[in-house]
Amino acid sequence: MGFATRLHEGYSNRKYDIDKKKIEHFIERFFRFIFFLEYQRCSEYSDIELRLNNFKSEFNEILFSVTDEKESAETELFFKSFPKIYKSLENDAKAIFDNDPAAKSTEEVMFSYPGFFAIAVYRFAHELYKNKIPLIPRIWTEFAHSKTGIDINPGAQIGEHFFIDHGTGIVIGETTIIGNHVKLYQGVTLGAHSVTKNLANVKRHPTIEDGVVIYANATILGGDTVIGEHSVIGGNVWITESVPPNSVVFHKGQVTVKNKFPANEPIVFSI
Known part of the structure; x- marks a missing residue:
């Protein structure tokens, strides 16, 4: 053909x-x-x-x-x-x-x-x-x-006074439920554990209750995952379980700061 x-x-x-x-x-x-x-x-x-x-x-x-x-x-x-x-x-x-x-x-x-x-x-x-x-x-x-x-599926349910700051890279899935006075920053994903076709009619995406703030690059997955009201979700966290109201969730990493030109250290050349 x-x-x-x-x-x-x-x-x-x-x-x-x-x-x-x-x-x-x-x-x-x-x-x-x-x-x-x-x-x-x-x-x-x-x-x-x-x-x-x-x-x-x-x-x-x-x-x-x-x-x-x-x-x-x-x-x-x-x-x-x-x-x-x-x-x-x-x-x-x-x-x-x-x-x-x-x-x-x-x-x-x-x-x-x-x-x-x-x-x-x-x-x-x-x-x-x-x-x-x-x-x-x-x-x-x-x-x-x-x-x-900013990728918002038209099926998502989003409440009043919704705030998106910067926004680039935000993904909000079809069965997401978002309450009132919610704030999202860039790179946030409200997604699903699985994308298999047989789950098309199942709630696959999380519920975000009133007053929640979600900072940059946080990923929240799953239809049973509920972020309780007035919680603060820090940047770069990965959440697949529910969070109680008024929680603060953050990713703790180790950051090392050192002088670019340390004093009294010999200069070593490798040839």
Whole structure:
């Protein structure tokens, strides 16, 4: 079988006729519009209404490519849920501003923080995931992943006032549950012990309760693993068992500091 024949079969057997770039472009433009990041101001109320209606129509077309005849109802459901999602994102932006001394304003957070973009795309994708919309949620979160280095599966359940600092290398698995006022730093993995396909419908990823702080490069694995509320997880730890509330978990390594130019020691040459 020639390669062209193989490609022809692949296109013929494809389940959905979607435009991946269009789906990615939509969420990026929608994000910029709703958080006032566009260069030109929408100063007239009628302009804002028109833009929102245009986004609704475009979203309706995107949904049509994966949902057949349900797209109108799903579009209305998504935009009806939008004020609640938006409020959650305002709380996320405030949490980032409140917890990062380097942040000068929530506007700076919205304009420039990769963590905020990744959280926003996740929250929109999660709404579609809950309503069993195929492909689009994962396309959105993987688009955010490609731009930020932050990988949040749209199936994860994440509470209010979520704070991601720096963010590069963060992985949050599909069945992760995260409470309110949780802070994550770069390189954190909330993952599974095993990735075998027969566990697809089992809780594979940990639960992080309210007020937990997880520092850089910590790895927490397992569906039965619960990090109790208000615990602090130090950097570089590996956790596969539950941690009680109000715990401090840290990795103790030995660090040796010595003078680069020790006094009174002979210089030795090996030839």
